[in-house]
Amino acid sequence: MIRASQLTRRFGRKLAVDDVTFEVDRGRVVGFLGNNGAGKTTTMRLLTGVLRADAGSSELAGFDIAKKPADARAALGYLPEAATGFSQLTVLEFLTFCAEARGLWANACRRAIERACEAIELNSAMHQPLANLSKGWRQRAWLAQAILHDPPVLILDEPTDGLDPGQKTRLRKFIRSIASEKTILMSTHILEEAEQICDRVIVLSNGRVVADEPLAVFADGSGRIGPAYARATSAAATSAAATSAGAAALQGVA
Secondary structure, three states: OEEEEEEEEEEOOEEEEEEEEEEEOOOEEEEEEOOOOOOHHHHHHHHHOOOOOOEEEEEEOOEEOOOOHHHHHHOEEEEOOOOOOOOOOEHHHHHHHHHHHOOOOHHHHHHHHHHHHHHHOOHHHOOOEHHHOOHHHHHHHHHHHHHOOOOOEEEEEOOOOOOOHHHHHHHHHHHHHHHHHOEEEEEOOOHHHHHHHOOEEEEEEOOEEEEEEEHHHHOOOOOOOHHHHHHHHHHHHHHHHHHHHHHHHHHHHO
C-alpha cells in the first residue's frame, strides 16, 4: 500500500534522502525513526508528492505519485510536520473546506466531519479560529483533516507533537483501533510511542535506511527499542564520519 523505491533527493550539495527503499502493507503501523536531520520528513514529502524525487519512485495504494497524483492523493491522509495555515478559519470552516476539496458535499461532508471530530475529540473547538487554538488543538484539527475522507493510507509526521499526556494516550489508542483497516506510516521522536503503537520500525540516519525490522525483532527482551536504535544510529554515524574523512584525505592527495 506504501512503496518507496530507491528514493533520492538532494538540496544543493546535501544528500537528504539516499536510495531509500521499503514497503508497508495493509494492516500495519510502521514507525519511522531517526534523529533530527535524518531524512524522515523529506522522505514523507517525497512519498506524498509534496516534493519531487531526484531519482526513484513512490506508490500509494498502487498508484504512482508522479504518474497518477490525483488517484494516489485520493487514497492518502497526510499530517505534515508542524502543520500550520488557514489560521483565519474556524475548525468547522477548515474541515468543510478540506472535505469539499476531496469531493464530499452536503450530507456526506457533514457526516465525514462528525465522524472525524468524534474520533479526535474535537467537537468543543469547532467554532474556534485555528489561530486561537493551542498547538495541541491545532494538531488535532489537522489530524482530523487527514482522516476525514476515511483513506486507506495514512502518513503521519509526528502526530502526537504538542499534545498533552492524556491526548497522546487517546490518540495512540485511536491509531491502534484503526490499524487493521489502514496502512500507517508515522514518524516519532518518542521511542516509547513506537513501542506502544508500531508493528515494525524503520530507522533512518543521514538519509539512508539503517534498520528495518519487526518490532518483536528490533526490541530487546524487555520490549524496549532504545538499545537497538542507539546501535543502528551510532554505527551509521561512524560510517558516515569515516566516509567523509576518506573523501577529505583523497582531496588532500589530489
